[in-house]
Structure formats: structure tokens, C-alpha cells
Amino acid sequence: MHFFHFSKKDINLFNSQHINLINNQGLYKSYINRDFRITNFKDQAFDKKRNYAASHRSVLVSELEKKYFGVNNKDKVMSNIESLKLNNTYTVTTGHQLSLFTGPLYFLVKIINVIKLADRLNQENKEINIVPVFWMATEDHDFQEIQSINLYGKKITWDSKQKGPVGRFNLDGFSEIKEQILDFFGNNNDAQIHDLMKIYDGEDLAEATFNLVHELFKDYGLVIIDGDNKNLKKMFVSTIERELKDQFSYKAVSKTNKDLEIDGFKIQAFAREINLFYIENGFRQRIEKTDEGFEIKGLGVYSESEILKKVQLNPECFSPNVVLRPLYQETILPNLAYIGGGSEISYWLQLKGIFDSTNITYPIIGIRTSIMWIDKLVSKKIDQIDLVLEDLFKEKDTVKRQFIEYHSSKELNFDEIDLIESQLVKKLEKSILSIDSTMERYKNSEIVKLNKQIEGIKSKLVKLSKENHTKSMKYIDQIYDKLFPNGQMQERYLNIFSFCPDGNISKRIDMLYKVINPEEKDFLVIREN
Template identity: 40%
Template structure:
């Protein structure tokens, strides 16, 4: 099944800070707590066990999850794991994702499978403890445009509707139209009926949060995946002291900015904190809270709180306060007995800004693990690449780099003039010595002539390469067709394709292959032959 593994450091799709993190580089050691190695989880368990009020938190968590799972069908494995969360020897591994329509991009599966597989590895390493995989639904996000579609091959299925407020609270009216379009695209494929039923049974729910839970549960119910909706009054009540600090002291703004003052100039800052990193949330919208002149304003609407009023609102209605990207990680770690967060490159990058903030709040900073990334390729595509003398790893290059490499490989004539350039440099080195010994004023002229000759060779090399590209155009186009199939829009397949495009022919076997192929602790990109 595994065709090859490629180190992330060799691929252009991963940022400098993520590559530095994967190398456990001294450049960023101060930005994380423990590196994701199995042997480091023992200390993480010991530290998390000492978190203040964790045992009381477990009781509230189990009660809230029990209510959320009240109407979930065939949930024995998940319910068993929920009950295990009462035990002080049970810990979680968490991944999070938006409520993308029909899971959205493929990496939704990779995140969850990374989480499930890490729990299994931890149970083997630490058998005296229990480890529960958790999918944290981003139900409070308000950017509907990011989640309202998924791609099926080269078709984009879009759920067009008006939206406001948290996406998890949106009803599912009109989604039957998307299922009708999906059925047409699925045609008579082997698992078309199963996929259509999966869509309809999931999205007949009252809102997108419940629908997404139904969908993820159906795909991973045998693995005991616990799916959490943190837009919950009981769970929010656990965070009241921390939300209060945020409103009064702007604690996250100060801590994160302190980290960013010493940020390496070579690394991009993923997110910048606001002075208050909480929203005010109701059914009509999600509004940024702004403090000015001892008053609290809601951005976009005519609503003002005094300090006393907003703190009373927090105590009475904690569900009306919603953490943004800076504060959500802390909220997660407050309410879960969590050891590790598994996320994509962008997520890990913003978590790396938060360690100082966590320390100030006296909450253990979790281990951070980059989710698995993979490319799915079929035997026919591999066969074509082999006939064209192209490795899968070559397809990760930019188009012009790949084309140049191919031309140099297939051309019957030598295009590389490096040998001639070296010969010229040697000759001019001797001329430099002659000029130095006779008349140093000639050194500039010799240098200019050397540059002219080298530039001439480079020009000839480019013209020859261009001519060979015209000659081998058919060969290049055949490679381009396969690359476009595997890297749509010059992007990683996992960021474009939806699981249904592969599931329609493979069914549950697709999930099984991914579980067997993805090792969450292997810091390499996985190429999987289907």
C-alpha cells in the first residue's frame, strides 16, 4: 500500500517554521514544551495529572458529552470512551477541524486517523493508561464561505444560503439539493448508494454541528472517536475564570505579544492577537468585543456593556462568549484531560505562539504533532509515471523545475554546459594571474570578459533547453496530465479532493488502508498506492 515516504523538509508545501519544528531545531525550542516522541508522553501524563480542578472538570465533561451523544446511533465504543474520561488514568489526544460540507478536503480523514493511531501507539507504550481520540468540531467559527463546499473531481458542489453567527447553529435546509448533485456525479459507482445515504442521513439533522457529528461518527464509530461540540453552556462554565481574566486583563494579548517580540525574522507569524480574544455570540452573529474607556463594545452592532454588566453576562450566559483562534486552544486544554494536539502546518504554527500564554494561566502546554499528509495514487497512474521515467517525488516540484529535469533526462544531446563553464573559469583564472603579473589595470577587463563568456554559455543553454522542450512537448504534456490529476491547481491533493471521490469505488476499504498506512510519529509524507 505504501509506495514511498518523503521527508517533509524536501517538499515546498511546508513552511520554514514547520520544518524547523520537525527537526527539533534550537531556533524554536522555546516555543514548545515537549517534542512528540513516545518516550516524552510519560512526563506529559504526569504534568497533566496535576492540573488544578481536573477531576471536577472530568465530571462536567462526561455529563456534557453524554447529553451531546443522547441521540447518536450505534455509539457503544464512543460512549464507553466517554465514561472512561471520568477515570484519572484516562487522557485524550485531540484534533480539530471546521464543519466542512461532507468532510471537505481529504486531510479531514488524515487528522482523525492520525489521532486514532496515536492513541493506539500510546496504549501499547503505556498500557496502564487509557487514551481517547477526540475530534473537536469548530462549531463556533463564523466564516461560512470556508466550509460551504466540497470538490468531487473537477466539480465543486456549493451549498448556497444566507448565514450569520456560528456555523454549527445553522440549520440544514436546502442540503438535499447537494445530495441530488452528488448522486448524479456518483453515477453507477460501486458505493454510490452508500455515499448518498451517508450524506442524507447525516444532513437531515437540525443543524450543521449535529450533522457533522453524525457524519464523522459513522466513518469512525468503531474506533471510539469522541466528537465534541464546545459550544456548550456546561463546558463554557468551566472557562469562566479564564474568560474573565481575558476581559479584564487582556492576558492573551500581553503574553502572545511578548512571544512575538522575539520571533525569528525568518518565520512567518501565523496570527496576531487582538486586545480581547473573545467574541460575543448569539444566533444573529459573532461579534468582536472591544474595550474602550472602561466600556465594552460589540463590533458591528449598537450594544455596550459596563464592566459589571459584561461580567454578569459571563456568569449567567457563558455560552454567549466564544474564544477566537488565540484563546480557543486554552479553552480546549481547560476542559479536556489532553496530552497532544494534532493539526496541520498552519495550526501548529499558531500553537507555537501560545506557550508563554499557557504558562501564565498555569495550564500545561500540550505536545504538538503535525498530522499525517498523504498522496493517494492508483496503479494505472504509477504505471504511466514509470513509463515516462518520472518518480512520484518529482511531481512535488514546480512545473518549470520538473520540465527542465525531464528534458535533461530524455534529451539525446547534452544540455548541461557546466563542464564548459568550469573550463572557461579555469582559463580565466590563468588570465587573471597573467594580468596581475603584467598590468593589474587589466584585471577589470579580464573579469568583464569572463562574465560575458559565462553569460553567453548560459544563454545558449537556455535556448537549447527551450528547443528541446518543443521537441519533447508531447512527453511533457503526458506528465502534466498526471500531475494535474494528483496535484489539482498545483496544490496538494489532500487540500482539494474529497474522500467521496475515492470512497465511491473502494468503500470502507479506503479508511482501512489509511489506518494501516499512516504513522502519526513518522515525520514524512506518505504516498499510498490504492
């Protein structure tokens, strides 16, 4: 393995806001609490300590202990959970949807980022203890976004007619999907993937995802949390009630959005008047404010007193959307930082007003590492056509054009041949005519034959060059298909299994853990040799 770093400013894959959120968070000082620097975490912990109640710790630990009851191989995780009882223990968090078999590669990259960040902070400051957390987005209801994975050029899809929060989906049809994946790994029954397929199971998708992620990261002490929990939601009741009564989040985000637009920044998410869903009978429906009260599609219209009573009796039925979910997370966790992708972190810029109005500490935000993984086959093709890594960040058509221009001028420059031919013809003419001036017709005939022979050779060379370019063009297509499948960044499309032909996923996770640095601002290229 070889590892290369490229400045994100130089590779034309990231927009200016993404780059600024990595290199210059000071531009956003009105929209964040502190910028992402290791030296800022001690002060961040001091702020969080002032408004995170001890009672929240006890509820959090209790629910985590219940979640991990009966789970195997959890010693390091349980040590971290136990430490959360202490008021000097904090978390750093990332989260994701319940993507099928971990979905695109960056699912795992995000998790490794928070694990490495926790390790770095624990080395840096002995006064505080940091625990890495993965937040499962079990209440998300967009099944289409998670139901497929792309593996070895094939799209594998879990078809299900179920509706509502995906974490509550039963696993009907799951075994067929597992068989399709295992078909790629032949009869290697000793491969880790066979064990993972057995572990990736449970009563529902939330449990299956929990089991899989725990198995992959148990030795790193990763704590996994599911926000679809009645006792955790109880800690958020006052915010739910305020949202229903005052629609405070809409007001706060709308103001921030105007400020962001004035400052020339991109708006990533738009708030609704009420940023809550209601979950019941397998459905997750928006709560709409009406003249009569609050409407939940398919259930009816409720007065303010009626819906507030529902909040008290069944807080687990109220589900925050993209605007309020971060606030829910920061309410129940003693969290210092959230790590995510560029678009994800951009919408956090819109949320500080919500945090300020609820006296919840706004976390430090950071963008995860972005990677490109060049496997052995692609690496070999890159070498065969003499590309350099910098070429891969150009448009594919540009690379093709430059390749042809360079190699054609090098291979098919007939200037010297034409000059020698001209000199040869002149010498032949002179020699022939000096011997016999009557051989003009013979001379002309032989020179025509000579010209035809030389032109034939040149035509053959041109044809061979074109054939060589056809092969090279095919290689360039194949390289880009693997590195930018469907025109997307590889990390957003291909599953980790695509880079594990031996079926050993943990081996690759361990490698990623060694090379990923959450403080690193550059784009990481991993090249197999």
C-alpha cells in the first residue's frame, strides 16, 4: 500500500464552502461556537459541562447498558459506557442512515474519523476523557436512499414494501441479499464475510445494523446509540413542546438562512414551520400547523392540549427531522464535536440559533476525511498507460485528449522520415540520370513505387497507433469507472466489500485506522501495489 495526499483546493472535487470549512472556519465565526482545533476541545468541554445535567448522564448510561445487555465481545465498549457516568467524560460523534451492509465507503470512514479523534484528544488532554459515538439514524424513513449497495459492478437491492422508520423494518428478504453478496466471494468459507453475514441479523434493521457495526468496531470501543428510544426522548420533551407551541426552530433557522445568504454562503436545508414527525402504525408523518390545531396525515387534527398530552404520554412517537435531530443528539449526549461530510456539516451552520435559544452547547463541527482507493487492477492499468495520479483529477475527456495529443506527436512524427525520403529521391534521380539520361520514365516509375512503399509503412504505423490508443482509451474508461463510478466520487458509491476480494473487512478497517487523521485537511489516495 502507498498513501498520497492532495490539497482539496487543487483537485476540483470540492466546492469552496467545503474547502473553507476545512481550512478557514473563521469565515463562519457567526455561525459556529469554536473552530475545529484540538486546542479548542478543553474550552468546549467546560461549556458543555455547564449545561449538561447529571441526570442526563444516568439516563444515557442506563439505556446504553440495556442496549448492550447480552452483546458479546464488548469489554472496551462497556468500559467507555461506564466512564460516561463521570462528569469529565465526553463524546465525539458521527452518524449515518442504516445503509445496507454499511452502504458507501464513507460510512466507515466517518466512524474511523471519530475513533481517531477520540484517541487524539485522550492523548492530548488527561483532564477529560473522550468516547467515540456512532448515531444510528433509525427513524429516517427514506428507504430508497439505503436499500442498495454497489459491489463489483453490480447493484444489489433489498426490495421491501415496508413503510415508516427504516430501523423498525423487519428483515424479510434479507437472506436472499446476503446470498447475492456471498456469491462474489466463492467457496472461501474461512473469510470473515461469512461470519459478518451471520451477525448482520436481528428482529429489525436497527438491530442488524447495530450488530454489524459493533462487530466491526468493538475493539476500538465505539459506542453505538439508537435515538428511537422512549427514555431518551423524555429528555427532549420540553423542546418538543416548545416546538409545537412556538415553532421556535423555524424562526431561528429562517433568520440564520437570511444571514447566510447575505454573507454569500450556501443554504443546505430549509426548515418547516414544525420540524417534527409523528411515528405510529409503521408510518412517519409530518406534523402540520393548521387553523384548527395540528394535523397528522392519516391520523387527524389535534388541539394544542391534545397533542401536548401525546408528548407527555408517548414522547417516542415524536421524531425530529433534519433541523431538530442535531439538537436532540446534543441534548442527550455530553458531546463536544460532530464529524460529517461536507454537505452535512454545511447544514449545521444553519442551526446555531436553535442551540442558542435552548441553551444547549453548539458542538465543534469538522469534515471527515475524503478518500480514493486504487486497487491493484486499476493501479496496473494506470502504470501501463503512464498516467500520473494528478491526471485522475482532470475530466476524463481531457485526459483522453491529452494522452492522444502527446503520444500521437511522439509516435507519428514523420518529419525526419519525409526529409530522408526527399534526400534519397534526389540522390536516386541524380545517380540514375548521370548514368543514362534516357531512363527518365524508369526513374519516375521507381520513385512512385518507393513513395507508395513508404506511405504504406506510414499508414500501417498510423493504424497500429490508433489501435494502441483504442486500448488505452478503454483503460482510461475502466480506470474512471472504478474511481468515479456513475460520475460520482468513489467513496460515495462503492461498498467496502469492493476492496476486500478475500472477504476480510477488518483488515481494511485496521489499515484505514492507521492512515486516517481527522486533523489532516488533504484528500487521501490509497494505492495498492
